[in-house]
Amino acid sequence: MKKVFGIKKDKAPAATLNEASDWINKRGESVDEKIKRLDGELAKYKEQIKRTRPGPAQEAVKARAMRILKQKRMYEGQRDMLYNQTFNLDQVAFASECIKDAQQTMSALKTANKELKGMMKTVKIQEIDNLQDDMMDLMEVSNEIQECLGRSYNMPDDIDEDLMGELDALEADMGLETEGEGVPSYLQPDNEPDYEELNLPSAPTGHAIPARKVNNHVEDEFGLPPVPRASLRG
Structure with missing residues (x-):
């Protein structure tokens, strides 16, 4: 049977896009090489046409160049x-x-969506609300415990009134010391000493010392310039 009908040949696998692109690029490169070779021949024929006089020879060269x-x-x-x-x-x-x-x-989005759905099944809003309520209750209990632990022992009820009285007295003393626009009492004008009551002697007025003229200079008996009267009167 195989001899009569022959054996079915396996078809070659179809070329991929990259393989087809590479094959066409190679063909394009070969065509570019042929065009470069023809450009070289055309340049030679152009030189021959310039050097050849018009006539049959030049026409033959032109025909080859045209081909x-x-x-x-x-x-x-x-x-x-x-x-x-x-x-x-x-x-x-x-x-x-x-x-x-x-x-x-x-595919990545489907996988992530499936994972998120699986994780969301383990998280329930009601459980979160209950957890928050429990935490608030615990915080209130903790505050009550701190207040109980911070409570003072054996403190009389009227101690606050005594302390307030002492504070008022202290403020009154400070106010007396700072009367007169912030000036202490010992610096206020009413407390300045009376110099007349101290019976202090008055400052001497002084007297002028007779001057004399020596070598066209006025000098006193000690050889010094005389002191002006204004400076002695003060």
Whole structure:
């Protein structure tokens, strides 16, 4: 049977986008090499046309240059077509990568959603409210305990009244000392000493010492300039 119908050959796997893009890029590179070679030949023919006089020889060179130019135009068209195919493949590859990224994102979101739902099942709002109420009750009990522990022992009830009386007396004493716009009592004008009652002798008025003229200079008996009377009277 195998000899009659033969064996079915396995199909080659389809090329991926990257493989197809690489293959087209290689073809484009080979076409570019051919175009460069034709450019070199055209440059030679241009030099020959410049050096050749008009006539049959120049026409022959022009015909060869025209043939080379037609080949160059054909290869340039193929190159442009290959570039367009490469661009299309790149666009498809980019779209494919974006879809793969979206799939991975969706998968991650689904996993996170499942985990959140599982965790939310263990957390109940009513339990949180009850826990907060319990904490408030405990804080109130703790405050009551602190107040009980901070209570004073053996303190008479009228001690506050005695302390307030002493505080008022202290404030009254301080007020007497600071009368007269903040000036202490011992510095106020009413307490200044009466110098007349002290019976102190008055300051001497002094008397002038006779002066004499020596060598055109006025001097007293001690050889010093005379003191003005105003300074002696004070």
